[in-house]
Amino acid sequence: MNVTGHTRSPASIRDVAAAAGVSYQTVSRVINGHPSVKPSTRERVLAAIDELGFRRSATALALASGRTRAVTVLTANTTHYGYASILQGVEEAARAASYAVGISVLESADEAAVAAEVQRAADAGGGLIVIAYDPAGVRALDAVPAEVPVVGVVETPASPPGENRPWVWTDDREAAYEATRHLLSLGHETVHYVAIPSSTRRTSARTGGWRQALKEAGAPQPRPVQGSWGPAGGHAAGRKLAKDPAVTAVLCGNDDLALGVLRALHEAGRPVPGEVSVAGFDDAPHSAYLTPSLTTVRLDFTGLGRSAFALLHGVLEESAQVAPHPVSVPELVVRESSGPPPS
Amino acid sequence: MNVTGHTRSPASIRDVAAAAGVSYQTVSRVINGHPSVKPSTRERVLAAIDELGFRRSATALALASGRTRAVTVLTANTTHYGYASILQGVEEAARAASYAVGISVLESADEAAVAAEVQRAADAGGGLIVIAYDPAGVRALDAVPAEVPVVGVVETPASPPGENRPWVWTDDREAAYEATRHLLSLGHETVHYVAIPSSTRRTSARTGGWRQALKEAGAPQPRPVQGSWGPAGGHAAGRKLAKDPAVTAVLCGNDDLALGVLRALHEAGRPVPGEVSVAGFDDAPHSAYLTPSLTTVRLDFTGLGRSAFALLHGVLEESAQVAPHPVSVPELVVRESSGPPPS
DNA sequence: GCTCCTTGTGTGACCGGTCACATTCATGCG
DNA sequence: CGCATGAATGTGACCGGTCACACAAGGAGC
Secondary structure (H helix, E strand, C coil): CCCCCCCCCCCCHHHHHHHHCCCHHHHHHHHCCCCCCCHHHHHHHHHHHHHHCCCCCHHHHHHHHCCCCEEEEEECCCCCHHHHHHHHHHHHHHHHCCCEEEEEECCCCCHHHHHHHHHHHHHCCCEEEEEECCHHHHHHHHHCCCCCCEEEEECCCCCCCCCCCCEEECCHHHHHHHHHHHHHHCCCCCCEEEECCCCCCCCCHHHHHHHHHHHHHCCCCCCCEECCCCHHHHHHHHHHHHHCCCCCEEEECCHHHHHHHHHHHHHCCCCCCCCCEEECCECCCCHHHCCCCCEEEECCHHHHHHHHHHHHHHHHCCCCCCCCCCCCCCEEECCCCCCCCCC | CCCCCCCCCCCCHHHHHHHHCCCHHHHHHHHCCCCCCCHHHHHHHHHHHHHHCCCCCHHHHHHHHCCCCEEEEEECCCCCHHHHHHHHHHHHHHHHCCCEEEEEECCCCCHHHHHHHHHHHHHCCCEEEEEECCHHHHHHHHHCCCCCCEEEEECCCCCCCCCCCCEEECCHHHHHHHHHHHHHHCCCCCCEEEECCCCCCCCCHHHHHHHHHHHHHCCCCCCCEECCCCHHHHHHHHHHHHHCCCCCEEEECCHHHHHHHHHHHHHCCCCCCCCCEEECCECCCCHHHCCCCCEEEECCHHHHHHHHHHHHHHHHCCCCCCCCCCCCCCEEECCCCCCCCCC
16 A cells, blocks of 8 residues: 555565565565465565565566566568557467567668667567568568577468577468469459569469469469559559459459559559459458458468467477467458459 | 687676676776776777677666666557557657667556556556557556656647646647538538547547537537447448438548448448548558548658657656657648538 | 474575776876 | 876675575474
């Protein structure tokens, strides 16, 4: 209750010890739930803790024991839906485990800048979660010193981080495959693809899944159109595609890109889905409310973030509740933007 | 270079001191740029630092000196555009100042839950930035203990936090006023309003600005429709408004809400802007690419985040670069979704 | 009765830095 | 020449916890 008033500098365990008439070590035992403390003593200590408003200093704990109970998320972006959702998932899980969450943004993909940022993040102590969906993130994952515990959120298990480190992923390849199959099954001769910037030199998982579906169907394989992350990139790509009357189906690397494509098609006077079908990726919250509403593939980013934390938590504490990977299955959501090709 | 190999536990200043043949205090002086160190000594120490790969422990620094060089952002949400952008601004500014950024989400607006979360955030040391645009945030701001440095990001300067604490804000009132005036100037008899959940018992700043514009114009003042934060809430509100043929102009508390309203109007067969004009709030990245593209008011959330950090930074270090409040002016962006009423 | 183990508690060192003060040596100046 | 002054460096305590170990009291086993 701290009726006594002025709590200048917050009480330390020695203050509590003095108030309870025990040694500081006994106080430490009480706050750590050590078994061999006489109940009456424990009671007294707890009373003192309550009265003095004692709160154990996270800093001192970290210094003395090495346990930091903190994770830092390294990411190139915090506003895009997928990234923000992963972050949210990490935060949820971390909060449940009483971990602090730090965030560190990779502003530039420049090698040196990334390395510096990784260093800063590592200095914060605790573990790292690196979102490696883009070049900056991939570089960051590579730059993490070997002794720092880290979990990567990667695009695909086919491109594992350099060393033997844990990572989580959504099955983007499968998701892209599904979406492409859907469009083909509607009768489209082929499906064009507007890509997000690739995280690797090689083709991305999404591109791979798309290509595989085309191949299996024996459909022509057009060159992917390079987009960016946002609607502006989609718009630019869409303008090119809109000019080609042969284009009847477009798969986009994410929903923002799809939005830009939708807009470009509208401006070009090509109705969706009457003339052209469009599908997105991620199922962002607004996609269901667009006109036409967007066919897309839903990915469980929040769950991905939770898994990433769980994994890291297991590495940091040997109380390794390494929950079996509940890799969620991507789910195709069919809406108005996809339909049969014009006859 | 650390050619010697195995850096087991990271080097401490005493290790560096031993390697350089000086005392640990001298090492401390070097890393802190203290003037009275002989250049030749400094040189030697720096060489040792480099060789051992020494990095000063943030934890030890925090414990010994009290300076934490960290801020924690308390927010009810991380995915909505406005919130995410504020966070991004904070992070940018913090990174530039070599501060670590923590994030802590208020999952529930429940009094006790909020208090617990605030405590956890305060324990992390450093300062707090509370985004108080919603009930949970407002409660959090109230719950911050007096001795903890905090800056609030509030809806309006007219409702200051309880005590005498610094805060930043966007001029939401002015922004809503502008947007409403715009719609009225097009010839609409009045403007309906779909509100975001209010942060206070009293009417929000946005609601206030809207109302004032109506009043000055002598227009009828319809009851605001209560929305939520996302498109789903806008959709529900839009369905009600669509039924009323008298409704020709709708202002929405944010762009997501506007998206839902747009969709509802479309479903009801009421063309925008032919029959109904719609305006949003925030200028989210996708708003420019909607069909019809959305008239909205752009607010500089990123700048707001930067200001919040700058202010907090000033409080934390007396090197108070309390940059003069560069409160950005909200900017009306007129696009396709607003036009004259049907004649 | 003595050792031995268990339970409950206290002591000192330590984590990796900072801070206040002491010390040494070379100067400047009366 | 003696002493105050300042530059350059070292020493010990401290921040608020934890850890390893010592120690006293009480009961079981011989």
